[in-house]
Amino acid sequence: MNPKLDLLYRLADDQLILGHRNSEWNGLGPILEEDIAFSSMAQDKLGHSLQLYMLLHELGEAEPDTVAFTRNTPQFHCCQLTELPIGEYDFSLMRHFLFDHAELLRFEALADSSYEPLALVARKVKGELKYHVLHANTWVKRLGTATEEAIERMQAALEFTLPYALGIFETTEAEPEIISSGLFIGEVELQRRWEASISKVLAQTSLVLPDLRLLTPVTGGRHGQHTEHLQPLLDEMAEVFRLDPTADW
Amino acid sequence: MLFSLDPRISRLELPDSALPPPDKAALDQFPTYEVFHQRKENTAYVYVGPVHAPEADVAFLFGKEQFSRRFPCTGMWVVLTSAIKVTEYGDDQQSVYDRLPLLPADEIGTADASGLESYDIFHLKKRGKAHAHVGQVSAASPEAALQAAKASFGDQRPVVNVWVVRSADLLRSDDDDRDMWTTTPDKKYREAISYKVQDRIDRFKQEG
Amino acid sequence: MYGSASTHDIPNQATTGLENEDPILLAEFEAHIARGEKIEPTDWMPQLYRKQLTRMIEQHAHSEIIGSLPEGTWITRAPGFRRKMAQMAKVQDEVGHAQLLYSAAETLGKTREQMLSDLINGKSKYSNVFNYPTPTWADSNVISWLIDAGAIVNQMANAKGSYGPYCRALDRICAEEAFHLKYGHDAVVHLATGTPIQRRMMQEALNRWWPAIMTFFGPSDKMSTHTEILMRWKVKMATNDACRQQFLDMYVPKIWEIGLTLPDANLHKNEDGVWEFSEPDWEDFKRVINGDGPCNAERIAVRRAAEENGAWVRRAMQQPQARYVRPLA
Numbered sequence: 001m002n003p004k005l006d007l008l009y010r011l012a013d014d015q016l017i018l019g020h021r022n023s024e025w026n027g028l029g030p031i032l033e034e035d036i037a038f039s040s041m042a043q044d045k046l047g048h049s050l051q052l053y054m055l056l057h058e059l060g061e062a063e064p065d066t067v068a069f070t071r072n073t074p075q076f077h078c079c080q081l082t083e084l085p086i087g088e089y090d091f092s093l094m095r096h097f098l099f100d101h102a103e104l105l106r107f108e109a110l111a112d113s114s115y116e117p118l119a120l121v122a123r124k125v126k127g128e129l130k131y132h133v134l135h136a137n138t139w140v141k142r143l144g145t146a147t148e149e150a151i152e153r154m155q156a157a158l159e160f161t162l163p164y165a166l167g168i169f170e171t172t173e174a175e176p177e178i179i180s181s182g183l184f185i186g187e188v189e190l191q192r193r194w195e196a197s198i199s200k201v202l203a204q205t206s207l208v209l210p211d212l213r214l215l216t217p218v219t220g221g222r223h224g225q226h227t228e229h230l231q232p233l234l235d236e237m238a239e240v241f242r243l244d245p246t247a248d249w
Numbered sequence: 250m251l252f253s254l255d256p257r258i259s260r261l262e263l264p265d266s267a268l269p270p271p272d273k274a275a276l277d278q279f280p281t282y283e284v285f286h287q288r289k290e291n292t293a294y295v296y297v298g299p300v301h302a303p304e305a306d307v308a309f310l311f312g313k314e315q316f317s318r319r320f321p322c323t324g325m326w327v328v329l330t331s332a333i334k335v336t337e338y339g340d341d342q343q344s345v346y347d348r349l350p351l352l353p354a355d356e357i358g359t360a361d362a363s364g365l366e367s368y369d370i371f372h373l374k375k376r377g378k379a380h381a382h383v384g385q386v387s388a389a390s391p392e393a394a395l396q397a398a399k400a401s402f403g404d405q406r407p408v409v410n411v412w413v414v415r416s417a418d419l420l421r422s423d424d425d426d427r428d429m430w431t432t433t434p435d436k437k438y439r440e441a442i443s444y445k446v447q448d449r450i451d452r453f454k455q456e457g
Numbered sequence: 458m459y460g461s462a463s464t465h466d467i468p469n470q471a472t473t474g475l476e477n478e479d480p481i482l483l484a485e486f487e488a489h490i491a492r493g494e495k496i497e498p499t500d501w502m503p504q505l506y507r508k509q510l511t512r513m514i515e516q517h518a519h520s521e522i523i524g525s526l527p528e529g530t531w532i533t534r535a536p537g538f539r540r541k542m543a544q545m546a547k548v549q550d551e552v553g554h555a556q557l558l559y560s561a562a563e564t565l566g567k568t569r570e571q572m573l574s575d576l577i578n579g580k581s582k583y584s585n586v587f588n589y590p591t592p593t594w595a596d597s598n599v600i601s602w603l604i605d606a607g608a609i610v611n612q613m614a615n616a617k618g619s620y621g622p623y624c625r626a627l628d629r630i631c632a633e634e635a636f637h638l639k640y641g642h643d644a645v646v647h648l649a650t651g652t653p654i655q656r657r658m659m660q661e662a663l664n665r666w667w668p669a670i671m672t673f674f675g676p677s678d679k680m681s682t683h684t685e686i687l688m689r690w691k692v693k694m695a696t697n698d699a700c701r702q703q704f705l706d707m708y709v710p711k712i713w714e715i716g717l718t719l720p721d722a723n724l725h726k727n728e729d730g731v732w733e734f735s736e737p738d739w740e741d742f743k744r745v746i747n748g749d750g751p752c753n754a755e756r757i758a759v760r761r762a763a764e765e766n767g768a769w770v771r772r773a774m775q776q777p778q779a780r781y782v783r784p785l786a
C-alpha cells in the first residue's frame with residue numbers, strides 16, 4: 001500500500017475505534033465530572049479521525065462517512081488495543097494512559113512530517129493531546145498510589161493491557177518507505193520514546209512495569225486481523241447508517 | 250439480566266432485581282472546588298461554578314471540561330471551597346465594604362513584611378451575576394486582607410459580596426497550557442450556528 | 458432538559474408555614490425579590506422557599522442525568538461523523554447540566570450524596586418523559602428537538618426566577634441548549650425530508666412521543682395559596698398551561714411545515730389564538746410517574762450501576778483530611 005495511505009489508515013482507524021469505545025462511558029462514568037471529561041476526549045478522538053479520513057479523501061479515498069461506516073473487519077487497520085470492550089474503569093483508564101502517551105509522542109513527531117497536510121493536523125491537535133495525557137497521568141498517579149484495592153486493580157489492568165499496547169507499534173511493509181520519505185520517525189523509535197514516557201509516570205506510583213522484552217506483543221491489527229470484538233462494534237456503529245448508506249442522515 | 254434497547258446497557262449485564270442500595274457515605278462525591286476562568290487574554294478571571302473533586306489537580310481536569318469545553322478560554326484557576334473567605338451579601342446598590350468592622354491596627358498586621366502573604370480578591374457586582382477577580386493584596390490574615398482590599402478596591406461600587414483567597418491556595422493553569430484550549434472554537438459540531446437547515450426546508454416545501 | 462413533574466411540584470399541606478417565620482426577615486426577603494434582586498445562598502430565606510427550590514432544582518438535575526439515557530441509547534449508533542460527534546456532545550451536555558444543577562441545589566443545604574442516594578432509591582422524581590423508550594434513531598431525534606424545546610421554554614422562564622445559583626446555572630444551560638435545539642431540528646428535518654424509510658421512521662417516532670410531549674409541562678395548575686406565594690417569590694415563573702401554549706405556538710408550525718402530522722385530530726389554534734387539543738391521559742401519566750412506566754426500572758438500575766461500578770474509583774481517591782462545605786454560589 002502507498003505509504004501515506006498505510007500510515008493514515010492506521011492513525012485514523014485507531015482514533016475512530018477508541019473514540020467510539022470511550023463514548024460508551026458517556027453517562028455511566030464513576031463521577032459526573034469525570035464522565036464529562038472522558039466524553040470530551042472521546043469526541044476529540046472522533047474529531048482527529050475525521051481530519052485524517054479527510055486527508056485520505058483528498059488522496060482519492062472515499063468520503064469519511066463511507067470509509068468509517070461501511071468497511072468491515074479485514075479492512076480496518078487499528079491496533080487490537082482500541083477495539084477491546086470498555087471493561088471496568090481500571091482497564092479503560094489504563095488503555096487511555098498507554099494509548100495517549102503513544103499518541104501524543106506520535107503527533108509531536110508528525111508535526112515535522114514531510115507530508116505537510118498531516119504535519120498541519122498534528123500541530124493543531126497537540127494541545128488537545130496534552131490535556132489527554134495530563135488527564136491520564138493524573139488518574140494513573142492518583143489511583144496508582146491510592147488504596148490497596150486501586151493499586152491491585154491498576155496493576156492487573158497494566159499487565160493485561162501491555163501486550164495489546166505493544167501492538168500499537170506493529171509495523172507494515174510500508175514502514176521503510178514511511179521512514180525514508182520523512183513521513184514519520186517510525187514505530188521502533190516511537191516505541192522507544194513511549195517506554196521512556198510511561199516509565200517516568202509509573203515510577204511515581206506503586207505500580208510495577210513488567211519487563212517489556214518478556215512480553216509477546218498482540219499484533220495483527222495493522223494487517224486487518226482483529227479480535228472477535230471488532231465486527232460487532234462495526235455492525236453496531238453502522239446499524240442506522242447502513243439502513244441506507246446513500247441517504248442523508 | 251436486564252435487556253436494554255441501549256446495547257451499552259445490555260453489555261453491563263445488570264441483575265434483574267436488587268435490594269435497594271444503602272445511602273451514600275459522606276464525601277462519596279468529594280469536597281468541592283470553585284472554578285474561575287478567563288475568556289480572553291488580559292481580562293479578569295470570572296467565577297464559573299464548583300466541581301466535586303478529591304484534589305486540586307483533579308479539580309482542574311474536571312473544571313476544564315465542565316466549564317470551558319463550550320466557550321473560549323485562555324486560563325483557569327481552581328480553589329478548595331473551604332479555603333475561600335466570604336463576606337455577607339449586601340443589596341445591589343451598596344458596598345459590603347461599608348459594613349466591615351474596623352480591625353485594631355495590630356490585627357491588620359505590622360509593617361513587617363515577613364508575615365505577609367498575598368491574597369486574591371473577587372467582587373460580586375450584582376446579585377445573580379458571577380464574582381470577578383479585582384486584584385491582589387498583601388496581608389497577614391484573611392481578615393486583614395479584606396481590610397486591605399477595602400483600601401485598594403473599596404471605591405468600586407456596588408460591591409454585593411467579596412471573596413478572599415490566599416493566593417497560594419489557587420491552582421492556576423500555566424501560560425504554557427493555553428494550547429489546551431486552542432481548538433475549542435474549531436469544534437463546530439457542538440455549536441448551534443453550524444446547523445443550518447432552512448434551505449432544506451424551503452426545498453422540501455417547493456417540491457411538496 | 459426538564460419538564461414539570463408538576464403533580465409533585467406544589468406541596469399539598471394545608472399551611473404554608475409562613476406564620477412561623479420572622480416577619481421582619483420575611484419582609485426584607487420579599488423586598489429583595491420585589492426590587493428584582495436575586496437571593497443568594499447565605500441570605501435568610503423562608504423554609505417553604507428553601508424546601509420548594511431544593512425539590513425543584515433537584516428534580517431538574519435528576520431529569521438531566523436520567524435524560525441522558527434515552528439519547529445515550531443511540532450514542533454508539535448515530536449515523537455518520539457529524540451526528541456521532543454531536544450526539545456525544547449532547548449527551549455529555551446533559552450530564553454537565555446535571556452537575557451544574559446538583560451544585561445549585563447543594564447551596565441550599567442538601568448534599569449531592571443525598572440527592573444521588575434519593576434518586577437511585579426511587580425516592581425522587583424526574584421528568585416523566587424519560588420513562589419512555591427510544592426504539593429508533595428517530596425517537597432520539599424527537600427528544601433532541603422537541604423535548605429540549607419544551608425544556609428551553611421552562612428554563613428560559615425559570616432563569617428569570619429569584620434564586621441566584623439556579624439562575625447562574627440556567628444561563629449556562631440555556632446557552633448550551635441552543636445547540637441541542639438546532640441539532641435536534643436539523644436531524645428531524647433530514648429524516649422528515651429524506652427517503653421513504655427515513656420519513657416513516659420519523660413519523661412513527663413522533664406519533665409515539667406526542668402523548669408524552671403533551672404531558673411534559675404537567676396538568677393545568679390548580680391555583681392554591683402555595684402557588685400564589687411561589688409565584689410571588691419567583692420560584693414558579695409560569696403556569697404549566699402558559700408553557701404548553703408557548704411550546705405549541707412555537708413548534709407545531711415547524712412540525713407541520715416539514716410534512717409531519719400529529720396524532721391528535723383535535724389539535725388546532727382557535728379564533729382566540731389559543732391552542733386546543735385532546736386532554737392527555739393524566740391517569741396514565743400518574744401511573745408512569747409513580748413507577749409503572751416502560752423504562753422506570755431500567756433508568757434507575759442504570760444510574761445505580763454507574764454509581765456502584767464507580768464506587769471503588771471514588772473510594773480510592775478519597776483524601777482523609779477532606780471536609781465538606783456547601784459550594785458557595
